[in-house]
Amino acid sequence: MKKIISFLLIAVFAVSTLAGCSSQAGGSVSTDGSTSMESVIGALGEAFENENSGVKFTYNPTGSGSGITAVAAGRCDIGLSSRALKDEEKANGLTETVLAYDGIAIVVNPENPVSDLDLETIAKIYTGQITNWSEVGGNDGEIVLIGREAGSGTRDGFESITGTEDACKYRQELTATGDVITTVSSNPNAIGYASLASVKDTVKAISVGGVVPTEETVKDGSYAVQRPFVLVTKTDTKLSEVAQKFFDFALSTEANDIITGAGVVPAN
Amino acid sequence: MKNRKQLLETIIHGIFLVLGLITVGCVLIISIYLVISGIPAIREIGLVDFLFGKKWASTAAEPSYGILPFILTSVYGTAGAIVIGVPIGFMTAVYLAKLANPKVKSVVQGAVSLLAGIPSVVYGLVGMLTLVPAIRILFHVPDGASLLAAIIVLAVMILPSIINVSMTALEAVPKEYEDASLALGATPVETYFRVSVPAAKSGIAAAVVLGVGRAIGEAMAIMMVAGNAPNMPSLFQSVRFLTTAVSSEMSYAADGSLQKQALFSIALVLFLFIMLINATLNFFLKRSKEN
Numbered sequence: 001m002k003k004i005i006s007f008l009l010i011a012v013f014a015v016s017t018l019a020g021c022s023s024q025a026g027g028s029v030s031t032d033g034s035t036s037m038e039s040v041i042g043a044l045g046e047a048f049e050n051e052n053s054g055v056k057f058t059y060n061p062t063g064s065g066s067g068i069t070a071v072a073a074g075r076c077d078i079g080l081s082s083r084a085l086k087d088e089e090k091a092n093g094l095t096e097t098v099l100a101y102d103g104i105a106i107v108v109n110p111e112n113p114v115s116d117l118d119l120e121t122i123a124k125i126y127t128g129q130i131t132n133w134s135e136v137g138g139n140d141g142e143i144v145l146i147g148r149e150a151g152s153g154t155r156d157g158f159e160s161i162t163g164t165e166d167a168c169k170y171r172q173e174l175t176a177t178g179d180v181i182t183t184v185s186s187n188p189n190a191i192g193y194a195s196l197a198s199v200k201d202t203v204k205a206i207s208v209g210g211v212v213p214t215e216e217t218v219k220d221g222s223y224a225v226q227r228p229f230v231l232v233t234k235t236d237t238k239l240s241e242v243a244q245k246f247f248d249f250a251l252s253t254e255a256n257d258i259i260t261g262a263g264v265v266p267a268n
Numbered sequence: 269m270k271n272r273k274q275l276l277e278t279i280i281h282g283i284f285l286v287l288g289l290i291t292v293g294c295v296l297i298i299s300i301y302l303v304i305s306g307i308p309a310i311r312e313i314g315l316v317d318f319l320f321g322k323k324w325a326s327t328a329a330e331p332s333y334g335i336l337p338f339i340l341t342s343v344y345g346t347a348g349a350i351v352i353g354v355p356i357g358f359m360t361a362v363y364l365a366k367l368a369n370p371k372v373k374s375v376v377q378g379a380v381s382l383l384a385g386i387p388s389v390v391y392g393l394v395g396m397l398t399l400v401p402a403i404r405i406l407f408h409v410p411d412g413a414s415l416l417a418a419i420i421v422l423a424v425m426i427l428p429s430i431i432n433v434s435m436t437a438l439e440a441v442p443k444e445y446e447d448a449s450l451a452l453g454a455t456p457v458e459t460y461f462r463v464s465v466p467a468a469k470s471g472i473a474a475a476v477v478l479g480v481g482r483a484i485g486e487a488m489a490i491m492m493v494a495g496n497a498p499n500m501p502s503l504f505q506s507v508r509f510l511t512t513a514v515s516s517e518m519s520y521a522a523d524g525s526l527q528k529q530a531l532f533s534i535a536l537v538l539f540l541f542i543m544l545i546n547a548t549l550n551f552f553l554k555r556s557k558e559n
Contacts, residue, residue: 062519171495173496175491187412
């Protein structure tokens, strides 16, 4: 008898722990994806929450690849990607909507006298054909290449724009934009790349082919190192009412100020 | 009345049993999950190519998945941390357990507990901002993020576990042993190193193994100071550990891709390493109990 009772109790407890997983609450928008989009999507989400009381906005910074997977699997409403969708991803039933354009700044230490490189030279530096700053008009010193980890949207963007896919001879592969900035700011011979929005005064963003990275040059396309920020949705599934409202809000002209405030250039 | 008491007793038994089973269940689920998700990639890549391949390029157009650099880096890094950390930790433990006066002891012990409580990301941050530039300037290398920086950070991180466990072992040595040695004319320091330390050696060995376990499983701190390029290990080269190999690429790897599966396989290899270390630890702990 005692055994039966304790067994039943175990069963009850086991079931009750499993019952903890509840379904999604109404009135929420979940986004998931690119870490580079953190500042822009955070600002948009905050503004949206302020305008629509009771709506809960969540952003899960996992990376473009994970965001695309998450929206395809239905784990979030809107996926965030800092690269254009690949053809096979579109074929899998996903749609991209460009939210904004982000310039990728090439950053060096402020002590470094080099302030302009062209795209070709940057590619040569990153593939190891140029290894000393004196070859490009700087001081004598081995160039230290700082990059992001494999799969990062910024790395993907940088490598595809400069045509250096799989060929970069990184000295360091860091997992966050902030780490890249910190590392470059503490090593006079370092060069790195980071989203223009997150560049701080501790590093110097160089001009590429004579064009200084600013909002204007990114928007008019004259600054070469840039990439789209994309909202990813399912082609054949309708967004929930709230999610659709957020989607429209993010692409509306009234959101442009917020997007600009986050340091990227609105697409509309 | 009696029946009710019995029922209460049974209910409490049941609750404890469930709570106990939660822990066991977690271990089982994690082990089974790791094995199931780690095997496919090893099968596809081939065990020898996976474990002894020297090139890791998971996102290249023609990817290669060799984790020998990670395994060697983890082994060298841990060994280096032990070489630096164990003498310091061990001597500190001897000093605290036997020589220090109570005031000094309480201050140092407080500092050690504080060191144990510092989050690993803080170790990483401090290492990144001070240690990495210091190594670059001191050794005249182009960049300081290297195996050496990781070894130093790990050595500091394992100090608390080494100090605490060896100190407990040293304090458990019966006072009679030491009294006998002192009575025979040995100096206090002779007594500590010839009598107390040998008597506590299984406990000290356990401390070292615990340090190895801590060092090999650390990810966050070394991710920030080691550079993370998948090179074969060398003291001043940027390196990637087993742990950082998993954590740096996991968030970006697409579900179901060979890359993600290979990351699980790396985790499986790491898991086996840690199981081995735990088995060693249990062996030493058992022996020190028997003594």
